[in-house]
Each structure stands twice: as structure tokens, then as C-alpha cells.
Amino acid sequence: MLKEALADADMVLVGIGEEFDGMELLRGNEEYGQICESAAAAGAQWAVPCINRYFLEKDERVKEAYRKLGEVLKQKNYFVITTCADGLIEEAGLKEERITTPCGSYDRLQCGAGCAGSVISAGDAVYQELKQVFTGKKNWRNVNRPKCGICGADMECNTLYAEKYLEEGYGESFQRYGKWLQGTLNHKLCILELGAGMLFAGVLRFRFEKIAALNQKAELIRVHSRLYQLPAELEGRGKGISRNAVDFMAEW
Numbered sequence: 102m103l104k105e106a107l108a109d110a111d112m113v114l115v116g117i118g119e120e121f122d123g124m125e126l127l128r129g130n131e132e133y134g135q136i137c138e139s140a141a142a143a144g145a146q147w148a149v150p151c152i153n154r155y156f157l158e159k160d161e162r163v164k165e166a167y168r169k170l171g172e173v174l175k176q177k178n179y180f181v182i183t184t185c186a187d188g189l190i191e192e193a194g195l196k197e198e199r200i201t202t203p204c205g206s207y208d209r210l211q212c213g214a215g216c217a218g219s220v221i222s223a224g225d226a227v228y229q230e231l232k233q234v235f236t237g238k239k240n241w242r243n244v245n246r247p248k249c250g251i252c253g254a255d256m257e258c259n260t261l262y263a264e265k266y267l268e269e270g271y272g273e274s275f276q277r278y279g280k281w282l283q284g285t286l287n288h289k290l291c292i293l294e295l296g297a298g299m300l301f302a303g304v305l306r307f308r309f310e311k312i313a314a315l316n317q318k319a320e321l322i323r324v325h326s327r328l329y330q331l332p333a334e335l336e337g338r339g340k341g342i343s344r345n346a347v348d349f350m351a352e353w
């Protein structure tokens with residue numbers, strides 16, 4: 102049913118939520134817990150996104166899920182909105198201009214004091230340096246933390262969890278997303294919602310339900326281990342699939 106819905110669609114909107122962020126996996130990882138503790142003890146909480154990435158990169162399952170997603174979307178007119186900031190979506194090999202990341206990205210840094218215009222690409226240097234700390238080759242004290250080019254304050258990852266989150270990091274892609282959405286009206290739109298819980302329901306679940314309700318040719322496919330139900334008004338206009346979204350995509 103899902104494969105037909107996708108084959109049939111002119112446009113595909115994909116939403117990626119919490120089930121893809123790997124946090125459930127990380128919480129049970131002892132080594133992860135120890136490194137987070139050592140970061141906290143050194144006052145280096147800013148590095149937590151990099152610690153997350155270091156461990157998530159080892160998660161072959163989620164990478165496989167992204168690769169499958171890339172295959173599914175290859176020939177399609179798609180747009181992806183994801184609340185995951187870890188950058189693993191790169192595995193899907195999608196067009197960068199068709200992805201928006203409203204919760205930020207580990208790939209960008211911003212001024213910790215919130216200077217407008219301070220968002221830069223993180224580059225690999227900081228991450229490589231931190232990896233040496235995670236593997237015990239370097240001490241937290243010796244990490245060169247990048248500084249803001251405007252005010253000189255310490256930089257941190259440009260994500261929702263920054264003390265003064267700068268939305269300029271994703272603003273442009275979000276505008277593109279809005280325009281793309283306008284263009285979906287009266288088109289056969291397949292909405293594929295993958296593992297979106299209630300944490301960012303305003304940008305995924307509720308928003309997607311509204312988009313589906315407004316377009317009579319839209320179909321909503323909702324995949325989630327527990328929250329897979331569709332609202333009554335979308336009866337017959339989609340399907341709720343009761344599965345973990347990562348498993349679902351990885352086994353596509």
C-alpha cells in the first residue's frame with residue numbers, strides 16, 4: 102500500500118522525528134554516560150552534541166534507514182523536514198536544498214552569546230579534536246574551543262539546546278520549505294511521517310495533519326511504535342503503521 106502510494110504521488114513530504122534521533126540507544130550506553138559526565142565535570146556541556154554524534158555514527162541501523170530513504174526518494178519531488186540535528190541524514194544522499202532542520206544542526210556553530218550573523222559551518226577540526234578527548238588521548242582542558250568572530254565569546258552548536266538558539270541557521274531552508282509546501286496544493290502528495298512523537302508536534306504531527314486536511318489529494322502515512330494513530334477526519338486518507346520508524350525504513 103505504501104509503495105503504491107509513493108509511486109503514485111507527484112510530491113513526497115517526509116517528516117523525521119524523535120525515533121530517528123538515537124537518544125533511546127544512547128541513554129543505555131555506559132561509555133556514553135561516562136563521557137557526558139566527564140564533559141559536565143569539565144564545564145564542557147557545549148560538546149554534548151558532538152558526543153552524541155560520536156556514538157550515533159556507530160549506529161548502523163539508523164544509517165541503513167537513511168540509505169533506504171534516499172533510494173525511495175531518488176526519483177521524486179521531495180522535501181524533508183527533520184527534528185534530528187545529528188547530520189546522519191547525510192547518509193541518504195539527498196539534495197541539501199530539499200532538507201530543513203528547524204531544531205538546528207551539529208554541523209553548524211553559533212556564538213554562545215547569540216550574536217546575529219555568527220552561524221558558521223562547524224567544519225571537521227573541532228570534532229576531530231573532541232574525538233581525541235573521547236578516546237582518552239587528550240584532556241578537556243586542552244581543547245581549543247572556537248570563538249565568535251564578532252564578540253569573541255565561545256561558540257557552541259547551533260541547535261535548539263543552545264542557550265540563545267539562532268534560528269538564522271535554518272531560516273533560508275525553512276522558507277524554501279514553505280514555498281515548496283505552497284506548491285503541493287492540488288497535487289497528489291504523499292506525506293511520510295517517520296517516528297515523530299509529541300516533542301515537536303507543531304512542526305510535524307499537527308502540521309502534517311493540517312496539510313493533509315487541506316489537500317484532498319494528500320495521503321498521510323504515519324509510522325511510529327506507539328503514536329501511529331491518525332485523526333478521525335483523515336479517515337480513509339492515509340494509514341498509521343505501528344512500528345519503530347527506523348526499523349520500518351531499514352527493512353524497506
Ligand SMILES: [Zn+2]
Binds near residue numbers: 214215
Ligand atoms: Zn558573539
